[in-house]
Structures are given as structure tokens and as C-alpha cells.
Amino acid sequence: MRNLKYKDKKLKKTSFLKNIVVLLVAHIFIKIIGVINKIYLTNKQGFGDEGNAIYSSAFQIYALFLTISSMGIPNAVSKIVSERLAVGDSKGAHKTFKIAIIAFGLLGFALSLFLFLFAETMAEQWLQIPEAKLSLLALSPAIFFTSITAVIKGYFNGRENLNIGANSQTIEQIFRTILTITLIEFIAQTTGFDTRVMAGGAAVATTLSEIICFVYLYKYYTSVKREIANEIRRSVNYKYKGIRKTIKEILTVSVPMSIGPIISGINRNIDSLTIIRGLKKFMSETEAKLEYGILCGKIDTLVSFPLSFNSAFTSTLIPVVSSAKASNDFSGANSKIRFSMLISVLIGIPSTVGMIVFAKPILELLFPNQPSGELLLQISSVSITFIMLNQNINSILHGLGKTMVPTVILVFGSAIKLLLNTILVQINPNEFIFWGTAGAALSTVVSHIFTCTLSMFMVKKYVNIQFGLKDFMKPILATLMMGICTIFAYNKLLCIISEKVCILLTLLIAITIYFLFILVLKVFSEDEIKKIPFGSAIYNVLKILRIYR
Numbered sequence: 001m002r003n004l005k006y007k008d009k010k011l012k013k014t015s016f017l018k019n020i021v022v023l024l025v026a027h028i029f030i031k032i033i034g035v036i037n038k039i040y041l042t043n044k045q046g047f048g049d050e051g052n053a054i055y056s057s058a059f060q061i062y063a064l065f066l067t068i069s070s071m072g073i074p075n076a077v078s079k080i081v082s083e084r085l086a087v088g089d090s091k092g093a094h095k096t097f098k099i100a101i102i103a104f105g106l107l108g109f110a111l112s113l114f115l116f117l118f119a120e121t122m123a124e125q126w127l128q129i130p131e132a133k134l135s136l137l138a139l140s141p142a143i144f145f146t147s148i149t150a151v152i153k154g155y156f157n158g159r160e161n162l163n164i165g166a167n168s169q170t171i172e173q174i175f176r177t178i179l180t181i182t183l184i185e186f187i188a189q190t191t192g193f194d195t196r197v198m199a200g201g202a203a204v205a206t207t208l209s210e211i212i213c214f215v216y217l218y219k220y221y222t223s224v225k226r227e228i229a230n231e232i233r234r235s236v237n238y239k240y241k242g243i244r245k246t247i248k249e250i251l252t253v254s255v256p257m258s259i260g261p262i263i264s265g266i267n268r269n270i271d272s273l274t275i276i277r278g279l280k281k282f283m284s285e286t287e288a289k290l291e292y293g294i295l296c297g298k299i300d301t302l303v304s305f306p307l308s309f310n311s312a313f314t315s316t317l318i319p320v321v322s323s324a325k326a327s328n329d330f331s332g333a334n335s336k337i338r339f340s341m342l343i344s345v346l347i348g349i350p351s352t353v354g355m356i357v358f359a360k361p362i363l364e365l366l367f368p369n370q371p372s373g374e375l376l377l378q379i380s381s382v383s384i385t386f387i388m389l390n391q392n393i394n395s396i397l398h399g400l401g402k403t404m405v406p407t408v409i410l411v412f413g414s415a416i417k418l419l420l421n422t423i424l425v426q427i428n429p430n431e432f433i434f435w436g437t438a439g440a441a442l443s444t445v446v447s448h449i450f451t452c453t454l455s456m457f458m459v460k461k462y463v464n465i466q467f468g469l470k471d472f473m474k475p476i477l478a479t480l481m482m483g484i485c486t487i488f489a490y491n492k493l494l495c496i497i498s499e500k501v502c503i504l505l506t507l508l509i510a511i512t513i514y515f516l517f518i519l520v521l522k523v524f525s526e527d528e529i530k531k532i533p534f535g536s537a538i539y540n541v542l543k544i545l546r547i548y549r
Contacts, residue, residue: 026166030308033173038052039367042367051199052296052298053289054129056272061272062142065114068265069107069111069144075154078155079398080253082159085158092238101152104148104151107147108144108148113140119136134196136203138204139207145211149210152221171213180201180205183202184201187201274425275295295376295440298377299376302362302377302381303384306347317336325401337463337465344385344391345388346518354486355384358503359375364499383444386448386452390448390451393456394406396465397462406455413447416447417444421440481513486509486513522548
């Protein structure tokens with residue numbers, strides 16, 4: 001009886017802010033491990049920027065196939081399950097889950113087979129990187145396993161139990177890094193630092209880690225299967241639906257949801273399909289691969305790091321908005337939406353400024369053997385805030401069932417990206433600084449600004465979001481003050497300590513100063529402070545300091 005009571009606790013949904021904290025910690029940890037992995041690979045003899053180009057180009061093709069196989073399933077299952085549970089239909093929620101497992105497992109297997117059979121064609125003709133064939137072959141089995149894990153994550157996300165998905169991602173990233181280092185070291189010693197085989201080894205590590213992630217999720221599901229069965233027997237408001245009708249319902253939600261990620265996947269592949277082609281017009285193939293490797297390896301890794309802070313909010317917004325819509329009560333959802341948008345701005349703006357000002361020291365600190373890419377990092381970092389806001393807006397629209405709205409906007413954004421890439425990349429950068437690889441970075445920024453602006457305009461048609469330009473003012477002011485103090489501190493410290501230690505200390509100073517200015521400027525309301533972990537205690541301290549009254 002005691003064991004049953006314990007397991008029942010595992011099935012209970014957690015609060016919005018607790019979900020955010022769990023996901024935030026997990027995503028930050030995952031990103032840190034991912035950055036460590038990228039630092040190791042980029043600085044490893046025989047891998048470097050060329051290895052990044054080979055592996056990353058193959059990974060983007062794999063990610064596109066994975067998006068197709070998943071068909072928007074995590075968010076779709078999460079949405080349907082949360083709506084069923086909101087009205088007490090646990091049986092219907094679980095039936096959706098079972099059918100999704102079978103359908104998307106079969107689709108994932110078919111796409112794994114397709115990628116395996118046509119790896120050579122894709123490497124030579126699509127990517128124009130023949131060395132990527134081995135990496136594509138190694139990544140192909142992962143599609144099947146990841147398709148199934150996506151369904152399981154979606155089911156537990158719909159139950160607002162995001163711990164499971166967060167744990168699985170953490171386990172997957174830890175094993176990916178351990179396996180990558182182990183395999184790369186072994187391959188380096190046995191092949192004489194063969195870059196093609198080392199990139200393939202990194203792909204094998206990715207596949208093995210996805211299999212481990214699947215095993216973890218499967219074991220967790222079997223551990224709570226009996227309790228889920230008891231919950232199903234107590235289900236109310238269940239309405240019988242045949243398999244065909246259930247599949248149709250899943251596809252009705254998942255297909256529109258999947259179009260956006262598929263377009264997004266195509267958008268990410270625009271660089272892999274256009275950069276090397278364009279650069280080869282005025283440089284050698286080897287030089288073109290190195291340029292592409294810089295952008296898709298180091299720069300993308302650094303720019304995507306701040307996004308890990310935002311992923312926690314986007315993951316929790318879909319079930320929150322879906323439940324609010326099902327119960328026709330948006331009063332609680334509105335405050336959570338505003339809070340998520342505010343956090344995105346507070347993280348995005350200083351991240352952009354920091355990477356622009358300290359691009360060179362950051363690259364030299366993290367990638368001492370391959371420090372190039374300063375201009376690319378400065379340009380690419382401008383898109384961070386716009387990506388974050390757009391992620392939140394898309395989650396809101398998906399929760400409202402307006403899945404085609406972000407999709408259509410993304411199509412236009414991708415078209416802009418493709419057009420600018422085609423024009424800018426193939427022109428020699430000696431003629432203008434924003435052409436060549438820098439042109440690809442600039443086109444990405446323009447695309448994200450366009451999609452974010454249009455998405456914000458559209459979402460305000462459906463939800464009265466209490467968030468506008470005035471909410472940017474205090475974060476911008478705090479960032480400005482942080483920037484001034486940080487530059488002063490960096491220049492002073494650089495005179496007395498080494499550059500590597502200096503940039504680390506400057507980073508800590510910047511975070512501290514920024515946090516203090518956020519408090520002094522009262523960016524958060526009293527209610528928002530009290531909602532965060534230990535919020536009441538923090539608020540009491542702020543009252544003693546007379547920051548809040």
C-alpha cells in the first residue's frame with residue numbers, strides 16, 4: 001500500500017512553475033554538457049571545423065527526417081492528452097498514446113530505412129560533402145527510437161509531468177558526451193586522426209545515446225503502468241472512438257503541428273544546402289567546408305545556449321494554454337504567458353549584447369585551437385531574443401489550436417532566408433563584409449526578426465497578451481548598465497590577470513550586476529517574485545532593503 005501511494009505521487013501533475021524549474025535546470029545542464037562536447041570536438045586534433053562541417057551537415061538531414069517521423073507528435077500528444085485529462089477522460093488520453101506509439105514507430109522505421117539506403121546520394125548531391133555518408137549511415141537507426149521516445153515524452157508532458165522528459169534528455173546528453181569522447185579517442189588512435197571516421201564516430205555516439213534514452217523512458221512507463229491502469233478504470237466522461245477515428249484525430253492535430261517543424265527543419269538545412277555551393281564559387285571545397293563548419297559548429301552552439309533557458313517555458317505553455325481553452329478560463333494562463341515572455345526578453349537581450357562585445361574573448365576561451373568566427377558570432381547573436389519570443393508565441397498559438405498560423409509565417413521566413421542566402425553567400429566577402437558566410441548569418445537574423453514580428457501581431461488577435469514594447473525598456477536599461485560596468489571591469493582586470501581568467505570573472509560580474517539592476521528597476525511584480533521558488537523569502541529581503549514596499 002505504501003508503494004502504491006508513492007507511485008501515485010509520481011503520476012500527479014506538477015505546478016507550472018515547478019515544471020519550469022525542473023525543465024530549466026535540465027535544459028541548462030544539457031546545454032552545458034552539449035557545449036563541453038562541442039568544445040572537445042572542435043579542439044580535438046583531426047576533427048576541428050572540418051569535422052563539425054561533416055557531422056553537422058549530416059545531423060541536419062537526420063534532424064529533418066526525425067521531424068517528419070515525429071509529425072509534431074510531442075506537442076500534439078501533449079495537447080490531446082491534456083485536453084482529455086482536463087475533462088476526466090484518462091482512458092481516452094491513454095488510447096491516444098497507444099495508437100500514436102504504433103503509428104509513429106512504423107513511420108520512424110520507414111524513414112530510418114530510407115536514410116540508410118540513400119545516404120550516399122544525400123551526402124554527394126544534396127550536401128556536396130561526400131564524407132558525410134558515414135555519419136548519415138550511423139545516424140539512421142536513431143530516427144526509429146527517437147520517434148517512439150517523442151510519443152512517450154508527449155504523453156507525460158500532457159499530464160504536466162515534465163520531469164520524465166527532462167530526465168531522459170539529461171541522460172541522453174550525458175551518455176552522448178561520454179560515448180563521443182570514448183569513440184573519438186579510440187578512432188583517433190586507430191585511424192591516424194581520420195576526420196571522416198571521427199565524424200562518423202560522433203554520429204554513432206548520438207545513435208547509441210538515443211537508444212539509451214528510449215530504454216529509460218520505456219522502463220519508467222512500465223514502472224507506472226499499473227497505476228495508469230487504475231486511473232483509467234476510474235476514468236469519467238469517456239467517449240468511445242474507433243482506431244480509425246482516433247488516428248484521424250491525432251493527425252488532425254499533429255499534421256498541422258508538424259508542418260511548422262518540418263519547414264523549420266528545411267530552414268535549418270538551407271545553410272547546409274547553399275553555403276558550400278555558394279562558397280565554392282570563389283574558394284576551394286576544403287576552405288568552404290571549414291567556413292561552414294565554423295558557422296554550424298561553434299557559432300550555432302553558442303547562439304543556441306541561451307535558448308535552453310527559454311525551452312522550459314515553451315514546453316509548459318502548450319498544455320497550460322490548451323487546458324485554459326478547454327475550460328474557457330484564461331485568467332491564470334495570461335499571467336503565465338506574460339511571465340514567460342518577460343523571461344525571454346530578460347535572457348535574450350543581455351545574451352546578445354554579451355556575445356557582440358566579447359565575441360573574440362569567448363571564442364578564444366572556449367576554442368583555443370580553432371578561435372575563428374568573431375564576426376559570425378556577433379551577427380548571429382542578434383537573433384537570440386527574437387527566436388526566444390517566437391518560441392513562446394508559437395507555443396501559445398499551438399495551445400490555442402491555431403497551428404497553421406506559425407506555419408504560414410515560417411514559410412515566409414524560410415523563403416526570405418533562402419533568397420538572401422542565394423544572393424549573399426556566393427559573393428566574395430572581400431567585396432562586402434556581409435557576404436559569404438557572414439551573409440548566411442545575416443539572412444538568418446533577418447528571417448527571425450520577420451517571423452517574430454509577424455507572429456506577435458497575429459497572436460494578439462487571439463489572446464489579450466499584456467506584453468508590449470514598454471516591457472522591453474527596463475531590460476534594455478539593465479543591459480545597458482551591465483554593459484558599461486562590464487566593459488570597465490574587463491579592461492581593468494585585463495591589466496592584472498590572464499585573459500582567460502579575466503573573461504570568466506567578467507562574466508560573473510556581468511550576471512551579478514544585471515541581476516541587481518533587474519531588482520532595483522523592479523522588473524518583476526510582487527506576485528511574480530512570490531511565484532518563483534523561495535519567492536516569499538526573496539521578497540521579504542527586498543522589502544528590508546526597501547527595494548519593494
